[in-house]
Amino acid sequence: MEELRNDVIELAQSTPSSSELMQRLCRLLHERMLKYNWVGFYMIEPEAEPPMLALRAFLGAMTPHTRIPLNQGICGAAASSGRTIVVDDVSKDPRYLACSLGTKSEIVVPVFAHGRVVGELDIDSHFPAAFTPEDQELVQHCAALVGKKLENSKQ
């Protein structure tokens, strides 16, 4: 995982736009972490009423949840609380919105820019309790790099 961490840093340095970085991170995490079966970024649509998360870059099966209100799902809970949520068994979490029948566990990490939640990195696994503290650290690092890129870009 150390090598992947370095590749993530290199990717962030060599990718100028935040949208491109999100796409490339999805690809890198999906390809290299075999237990990461769905990897995607949802970004908050600031003008939407009620406030919404909209699916931007992703890799994995198509999901029915391309727009999620902030008061729904594990995604909504992570974005509205500004905290990472790790769910070891999605079937036991009443907030869970099903994306794929194969999903057993999930991690959602908020993306912050200028101190505010602007989106999140969501990863699903077909394995129960797939997200260890080490995974959590890696995913949080990826989310933080996207936040920094957003802060430093004009778009």
Ligand code: SME
């Ligand atoms: N499971 C998420 C919905 C997004 S899909 O997993 C891609 C949730 O409960 O918010």
